[in-house]
Amino acid sequence: MEHTFDIQIYYEDTDVSGVVYHANYLKYFERAREHIIGGAKLAELLKEQGVGFVVYKCSMSFKEGAELGDIIQIRTIVHRESDYRAVFDQRAYRGDKLLVDGEVELVCVDGDRKVVPLPDF
Amino acid sequence: MEHTFDIQIYYEDTDVSGVVYHANYLKYFERAREHIIGGAKLAELLKEQGVGFVVYKCSMSFKEGAELGDIIQIRTIVHRESDYRAVFDQRAYRGDKLLVDGEVELVCVDGDRKVVPLPDF
Amino acid sequence: MEHTFDIQIYYEDTDVSGVVYHANYLKYFERAREHIIGGAKLAELLKEQGVGFVVYKCSMSFKEGAELGDIIQIRTIVHRESDYRAVFDQRAYRGDKLLVDGEVELVCVDGDRKVVPLPDF
Amino acid sequence: MEHTFDIQIYYEDTDVSGVVYHANYLKYFERAREHIIGGAKLAELLKEQGVGFVVYKCSMSFKEGAELGDIIQIRTIVHRESDYRAVFDQRAYRGDKLLVDGEVELVCVDGDRKVVPLPDF
Numbered sequence: 001m002e003h004t005f006d007i008q009i010y011y012e013d014t015d016v017s018g019v020v021y022h023a024n025y026l027k028y029f030e031r032a033r034e035h036i037i038g039g040a041k042l043a044e045l046l047k048e049q050g051v052g053f054v055v056y057k058c059s060m061s062f063k064e065g066a067e068l069g070d071i072i073q074i075r076t077i078v079h080r081e082s083d084y085r086a087v088f089d090q091r092a093y094r095g096d097k098l099l100v101d102g103e104v105e106l107v108c109v110d111g112d113r114k115v116v117p118l119p120d121f
Numbered sequence: 122m123e124h125t126f127d128i129q130i131y132y133e134d135t136d137v138s139g140v141v142y143h144a145n146y147l148k149y150f151e152r153a154r155e156h157i158i159g160g161a162k163l164a165e166l167l168k169e170q171g172v173g174f175v176v177y178k179c180s181m182s183f184k185e186g187a188e189l190g191d192i193i194q195i196r197t198i199v200h201r202e203s204d205y206r207a208v209f210d211q212r213a214y215r216g217d218k219l220l221v222d223g224e225v226e227l228v229c230v231d232g233d234r235k236v237v238p239l240p241d242f
Numbered sequence: 243m244e245h246t247f248d249i250q251i252y253y254e255d256t257d258v259s260g261v262v263y264h265a266n267y268l269k270y271f272e273r274a275r276e277h278i279i280g281g282a283k284l285a286e287l288l289k290e291q292g293v294g295f296v297v298y299k300c301s302m303s304f305k306e307g308a309e310l311g312d313i314i315q316i317r318t319i320v321h322r323e324s325d326y327r328a329v330f331d332q333r334a335y336r337g338d339k340l341l342v343d344g345e346v347e348l349v350c351v352d353g354d355r356k357v358v359p360l361p362d363f
Numbered sequence: 364m365e366h367t368f369d370i371q372i373y374y375e376d377t378d379v380s381g382v383v384y385h386a387n388y389l390k391y392f393e394r395a396r397e398h399i400i401g402g403a404k405l406a407e408l409l410k411e412q413g414v415g416f417v418v419y420k421c422s423m424s425f426k427e428g429a430e431l432g433d434i435i436q437i438r439t440i441v442h443r444e445s446d447y448r449a450v451f452d453q454r455a456y457r458g459d460k461l462l463v464d465g466e467v468e469l470v471c472v473d474g475d476r477k478v479v480p481l482p483d484f
Contacts, residue, residue: 010155011163012148012265014258016310016409021254022418023393026386027133034131042132043190046379055385059422065476068258069164113428133384137288137377137431143297144272144375147265167258176264180301186355189379234307252397253405254390269375276373284374285432311406 003076005032009066019065025100026058029090032074033104037121045119050111056085057105064099066092072099083117084108124197126153130187140186146221147179150211153195154225158242166240171232177206181223191215204238205229244317247274251312261307267342268300271332274316275346279363287361292353298327302344312336325359326350365438368395372433382428388463389421392453395437396467400484408482413474419448423465433457446480447471 007028015021034042037053045051066072077089085107092100110116128149136142155163158174166172187193198210206228213221231237249270257263276284279295287293308314319331327349334342352358370391378384397405400416408414429435440452448470455463473479 008152008155008160010148010152010160011257011259012151012263015253016256016258016260017253017415017417018258022421023254023386023389026389027131030133030386031129031131034129039129039131039190039192043188046189052380054380054428055425057422057424058385059420061420062418065417067164068167069160071160132378132380133386135379136374137379137381138294138296138374139379142375143300144265144268147268151265173259175259175307176304178301178303179264180299182299183297186296250394250397250402252390252394252402254393269373272375273371273373276371281371281373281432281434285430288431309406310409311402313402 001077003032003036003078005035005074005076007031007072007074009068009070009072011068013066014068017065019067022060022062025060025092025102026104028072028074028092029076029088029102029104032076032090033088033106036076036078041119041121051108051116051119053106054109055104056107058102060100060102062100064097066094066099070094080118084115086118122198124153124157124199126156126195126197128152128193128195130189130191130193132189134187135189138186140188143181143183146181146213146223149193149195149213150197150209150223150225153197153211154209154227157197157199162240162242172229172237172240174227175230176225177228178226179223181221183221185218185220187213187215187220193220201239205236207239244319245274245278247277247316247318249273249314249316251308251310251314253310255308256310259307261309264302264304267302267334267344270314270316270334271318271330271344271346274318274332275330275348278318278320283361283363293350293358293361295348296351297346298349299347300344302342304342306339306341308334308336308341314341322360326357328360365440366395366399368398368437368439370394370435370437372429372431372435374431376429377431380428382430385423385425388423388455388465389467391435391437391455392439392451392465392467395439395453396451396469399439399441404482404484414471414479414482416469417472418467419470420468421465423463425463427460427462429455429457429462435462443481447478449481
């Protein structure tokens with residue numbers, strides 16, 4: 001089951017080299033995860049239970065840079081590795097062209113930054 | 122003629138105070154302007170003619186902060202003040218609630234940073 | 243009494259137009275204000291009293307763009323307009339060249355987002 | 364030979380969870396690399412030869428989050444793996460406490476995005 005999410009590249013996303021600043025892909029991957037889990041649910045978890053998702057590990061390899069005006073697609077496959085840990089395979093594409101290949105591992109922590117079981121999503 | 126554009130508030134948009142970091146509203150306003158002018162057109166202008174839009178002046182007043190999970194709406198009205206200058210009245214709303222009231226003045230510059238007439242949009 | 247604070251322009255600060263992305267100057271102004279008030283003091287206010295500084299109004303006019311590798315200087319003069327409101331005149335310079343001329347008005351709010359008197363700084 | 368570089372954590376760096384937004388550590392690592400290579404040199408390479416450093420691969424593991432007001436230290440060790448590729452071991456510390464452990468691989472590309480030999484640094 002692959003989740004897809006489109007993002008338009010704005011001026012803010014680029015740098016003087018002419019392409020998207022590398023760190024921004026972590027933001028795009030996170031936006032996609034928020035849509036998978038649900039923005040309202042994330043807000044409720046944080047406000048009512050003090051529980052938040054935390055990135056534990058991540059890696060990216062960069063094939064090609066997205067440019068101003070591009071519409072890129074974030075494609076995500078989620079693996080629940082255990083009750084406490086989820087791995088998100090996340091890739092950024094422009095059309096059929098792979099731009100960035102990433103992997104992000106998440107855990108959930110409570111208000112004391114202690115690991116708690118992942119909620120359903 | 123009012124242009125409207127919706128934006129979801131992600132973790133990246135917020136700060137430790139719990140609401141959206143103030144400078145980000147300038148980004149949201151700019152995203153809306155890019156949709157008004159057209160991302161592909163902006164990219165073409167920059168690549169083929171070296172022409173870009175430049176913010177010349179801006180102001181914002183802040184009424185209330187958007188929060189994680191909110192969907193806010195950017196409402197924009199454009200005034201072409203002359204062949205060289207456009208003023209964008211831009212406001213961020215959550216439902217009927219005005220969050221931020223802004224005004225942004227733009228000019229166009231060529232590759233030598235000289236002011237040139239605004240293209241049609 | 244003018245406060246000065248130097249900032250180096252990195253790749254992350256620029257956009258595809260070749261100069262600093264306009265919204266970033268609000269970040270630079272805020273960094274300078276945090277140095278004026280004190281980072282440790284800000285953190286203590288927020289953690290122990292739930293009190294934070296909030297931008298209420300801001301304006302900027304842009305004269306010239308800073309570029310990758312530039313060291314710019316933020317020059318700030320603070321006016322306490324009342325017990326509740328402070329106005330910061332903030333300008334970004336590269337050498338003697340004025341790049342951005344800004345004004346930022348701040349208030350303080352408590353955990354319920356109610357305005358409270360400004361602390362000493 | 365370890366290079367060290369201090370960074371103060373501002374409001375802009377944090378998110379609603381109360382700690383630094385994860386993607387920002389890639390920015391901090393990049394700032395440190397720009398100081399190692401030299402901001403003026405980077406700007407000259409880009410402007411005069413169209414040559415820029417590009418992140419090819421990166422990974423981070425997160426141990427603990429930095430907070431508003433913290434001064435963190437980026438510690439970097441560089442390995443030139445070949446004439447074309449450099450690996451930066453980069454870690455963020457608060458005092459003796461390791462916060463983030465990262466690795467970033469760089470190559471250099473010219474104006475046509477072709478890989479070229481790394482300059483001396």
